[in-house]
Amino acid sequence: MRHIISILMENESGALSRVAGLFSARGYNIESLTVAPTEDASLSRMTLVTRGNEDIIEQITKQLNKLIDVVKLIDLADSAHIERELMMIKIKTTEHTRHEVRSMANIFRGRILDVTPTSYVVEMTGPSEKLDAFVAAIDSDTIIEVARSGPTGISRGEKGLRL
Amino acid sequence: MELSGAQIVVQSLKDEGVEYIFGYPGGAVLHLYDAIFQQDDVKHILVRHEQGATHAADGYARATGKPGVVLVTSGPGATNAVTGIATAYMDSIPMVVISGQVPSPVIGSDAFQEVDMIGISRPCVKHNFLVKDVTQLAETIKKAFYVATTGRPGPVVVDVPKDMTDPRIKVPYKYPKNVVMRSYNPSISGHKGQIKKAVELLLTAHKPIIYSGGGVVLGEASKELTEFTQTLGYPITNTLMGLGAYPATDKQFIGMLGMHGTYEANMAMHESDVIIAIGARFDDRVTGKLDQFCPYATVIHIDVDPASISKTVKVDIPIVGEVKPVLEQMLELIKDSKKKPDKKALEAWWNQIEQWRSVKCLEFDRGSRLIKPQYVIEQLYEVTKGDAYVTSDVGQHQMWAAQYYHFDKPRRWINSGGLGTMGFGLPAAIGVKLAFPDADVACVTGEASIQMCIQELSTALQYKTPVKIINLNNRYMGMVRQWQEFSYESRYSHSYLDTLPEFVKLAEAYGHVGMRIDKPEEVRSALEEAFALKDRTVFLDIITDRTENVYPMIEAGKGHHDMKLRVALGTSTDRELA
Numbered sequence: 001m002r003h004i005i006s007i008l009m010e011n012e013s014g015a016l017s018r019v020a021g022l023f024s025a026r027g028y029n030i031e032s033l034t035v036a037p038t039e040d041a042s043l044s045r046m047t048l049v050t051r052g053n054e055d056i057i058e059q060i061t062k063q064l065n066k067l068i069d070v071v072k073l074i075d076l077a078d079s080a081h082i083e084r085e086l087m088m089i090k091i092k093t094t095e096h097t098r099h100e101v102r103s104m105a106n107i108f109r110g111r112i113l114d115v116t117p118t119s120y121v122v123e124m125t126g127p128s129e130k131l132d133a134f135v136a137a138i139d140s141d142t143i144i145e146v147a148r149s150g151p152t153g154i155s156r157g158e159k160g161l162r163l
Numbered sequence: 164m165e166l167s168g169a170q171i172v173v174q175s176l177k178d179e180g181v182e183y184i185f186g187y188p189g190g191a192v193l194h195l196y197d198a199i200f201q202q203d204d205v206k207h208i209l210v211r212h213e214q215g216a217t218h219a220a221d222g223y224a225r226a227t228g229k230p231g232v233v234l235v236t237s238g239p240g241a242t243n244a245v246t247g248i249a250t251a252y253m254d255s256i257p258m259v260v261i262s263g264q265v266p267s268p269v270i271g272s273d274a275f276q277e278v279d280m281i282g283i284s285r286p287c288v289k290h291n292f293l294v295k296d297v298t299q300l301a302e303t304i305k306k307a308f309y310v311a312t313t314g315r316p317g318p319v320v321v322d323v324p325k326d327m328t329d330p331r332i333k334v335p336y337k338y339p340k341n342v343v344m345r346s347y348n349p350s351i352s353g354h355k356g357q358i359k360k361a362v363e364l365l366l367t368a369h370k371p372i373i374y375s376g377g378g379v380v381l382g383e384a385s386k387e388l389t390e391f392t393q394t395l396g397y398p399i400t401n402t403l404m405g406l407g408a409y410p411a412t413d414k415q416f417i418g419m420l421g422m423h424g425t426y427e428a429n430m431a432m433h434e435s436d437v438i439i440a441i442g443a444r445f446d447d448r449v450t451g452k453l454d455q456f457c458p459y460a461t462v463i464h465i466d467v468d469p470a471s472i473s474k475t476v477k478v479d480i481p482i483v484g485e486v487k488p489v490l491e492q493m494l495e496l497i498k499d500s501k502k503k504p505d506k507k508a509l510e511a512w513w514n515q516i517e518q519w520r521s522v523k524c525l526e527f528d529r530g531s532r533l534i535k536p537q538y539v540i541e542q543l544y545e546v547t548k549g550d551a552y553v554t555s556d557v558g559q560h561q562m563w564a565a566q567y568y569h570f571d572k573p574r575r576w577i578n579s580g581g582l583g584t585m586g587f588g589l590p591a592a593i594g595v596k597l598a599f600p601d602a603d604v605a606c607v608t609g610e611a612s613i614q615m616c617i618q619e620l621s622t623a624l625q626y627k628t629p630v631k632i633i634n635l636n637n638r639y640m641g642m643v644r645q646w647q648e649f650s651y652e653s654r655y656s657h658s659y660l661d662t663l664p665e666f667v668k669l670a671e672a673y674g675h676v677g678m679r680i681d682k683p684e685e686v687r688s689a690l691e692e693a694f695a696l697k698d699r700t701v702f703l704d705i706i707t708d709r710t711e712n713v714y715p716m717i718e719a720g721k722g723h724h725d726m727k728l729r730v731a732l733g734t735s736t737d738r739e740l741a
């Protein structure tokens with residue numbers, strides 16, 4: 001099963017490599033990983049998507065908790081949550097295809113960030129599946145490049161991951 | 164008080180109560196060594212190789228319970244220390260390793276003797292620190308000791324760039340009494356409800372077994388374990404790391420379990436209905452094949468590290484906490500409980516165990532004209548009255564020492580259990596002897612292992628640490644040869660050592676006493692003579708039966724009830740090796 005683990009950790013150099021190193025050393029897989037400082041500059045928040053059965057996920061969360069730099073973590077998949085991913089996609093356009101790409105982007109509530117005579121950059125946020133669907137809807141020959149942030153997430157309701 | 168970074172390191176160690184540091188100088192730590200030179204409180208032990216420094220500090224830590232402290236230079240000094248750090252990590256030994264680093268401004272430029280020690284050590288330390296600001300140095304060292312010694316202990320590396328120890332830069336020094344780390348709170352007391360549930364289950368068991376490990380030794384809970392076990396009257400088995408936590412000469416002790424455990428211990432595990440694992444981690448050398456492990460048992464597990472619980476074997480009643488307070492609480496509940504262990508069931512269970520015991524799985528050929536390694540350990544046990552500190556290397560000799568030296572006290576059996584590091588025994592013995600100068604210290608080793616850190620014979624002379632080296636010399640890497648015999652149709656690929664040094668001369672060259680023993684009747688007197696030489700390191704090169712194997716043995720991929728026994732295969736001696 002897919003799990004989204006959100007981690008609050010000390011914002012120190014090497015902290016990220018401790019997490020990445022743990023996953024490679026113990027043979028766990030990481031589908032995606034995003035990290036940035038929080039409103040408290042001494043803390044970073046990392047969101048990590050992984051897959052595994054319950055036993056593996058239990059081990060992953062225990063091993064992560066064991067890292068000295070990890071302050072707190074939650075498995076978002078345990079409760080109601082919202083997840084979003086950001087994508088920027090650069091698409092080849094011609095006079096004939098431009099309209100179609102634009103209307104497709106509109107359907108998916110994307111925004112066009114950059115326009116040249118031969119290309120569009122479309123920005124889109126949403127659950128990962130929505131971004132997948134957009135990519136699938138575009139003629140693959142016209143895709144120049146795709147940059148995705150990997151999902152990040154937050155739980156619903158007033159409780160939160162904080163100190 | 165204003166001090167330089169180098170002085171801060173030394174003063175912090177002093178304030179931490181450090182008696183010895185084991186190390187080796189080099190460019191990046193010259194400022195530190197200059198500060199060490201100018202004081203007498205912290206004694207520095209100069210080893211001959213950084214691996215020896217880590218093992219010596221490790222031996223000191225295992226014998227005393229205090230953290231071992233190591234000082235090495237950058238680059239090769241640091242990489243040489245890695246094997247010893249990994250050894251300590253696998254066995255949860257508290258250790259603080261201070262490694263020099265190239266000056267901060269040149270980090271990352273492939274400077275002379277630069278290596279990314281933080282990166283290299285990361286997978287085998289509990290934590291590591293790179294010092295970036297000299298004003299943080301004292302606090303970082305305090306944190307290193309705090310992390311290394313609390314919770315599940317382990318090694319911590321503090322990487323100190325050379326400019327952090329510059330004697331020209333002085334900053335105010337104050338060693339913190341305590342440190343608080345918001346991200347590190349080792350849990351201490353077990354969950355009361357879980358403890359109660361565990362006691363209830365234990366008291367209804369018909370075929371219970373107590374399986375305890377190194378956590379009891381590390382957690383100083385030997386006394387509590389003994390009282391707990393004797394109050395219940397249940398059989399107890401120890402892991403390799405847990406030997407000595409319960410007196411081996413007591414009748415409730417049924418021996419070590421696992422790959423080379425006793426028949427009775429492994430059979431009792433297999434047939435049990437309730438297992439209580441105390442400070443043990445269900446290592447693969449203990450469990451054998453997982454899907455055949457203890458098929459009838461409900462499992463209780465006490466461990467200070469939550470990640471140890473249900474890692475390999477699914478646990479029914481987990482208790483996260485330090486073993487000592489948990490055992491105290493359990494004992495109280497047992498004493499207060501109206502329910503008592505089922506006498507009849509327990510009697511039947513002990514009868515069954517006695518039957519397994521009567522197989523005498525550790526019996527060997529006592530009439531052999533060759534020296535049997537088991538006999539040497541038995542004699543070592545008698546000559547030292549069972550009261551020596553015994554360190555070992557890794558292989559057959561390690562298993563024989565574990566099987567035939569009956570440890571009645573914790574911290575007497577000092578070996579590399581998890582990582583299985585050859586070369587551990589001699590430097591570890593030096594560390595132990597420094598901690599306990601008046602105690603008998605024996606290093607049980609083999610002619611292959613001893614050569615991995617033999618240079619430390621020189622350290623033993625310099626610091627007058629008269630240890631006795633019991634070299635069980637069978638001219639083979641015995642354990643490798645045994646596996647090749649069992650699993651590779653006796654194709655002894657590169658496990659034979661046909662150009663051994665003359666160990667007696669080698670010992671003498673290092674300034675020690677060497678003895679060669681090749682007849683069984685000489686063993687006892689040689690050991691007596693060696694231990695009577697109180698102030699000399701003695702190397703006993705004992706020529707043993709090269710065909711001897713370690714039994715019982717659970718081969719890889721088999722269950723506890725599926726053991727190879729010597730009795731089944733005969734005790735014949737001096738077999739021709741194919």
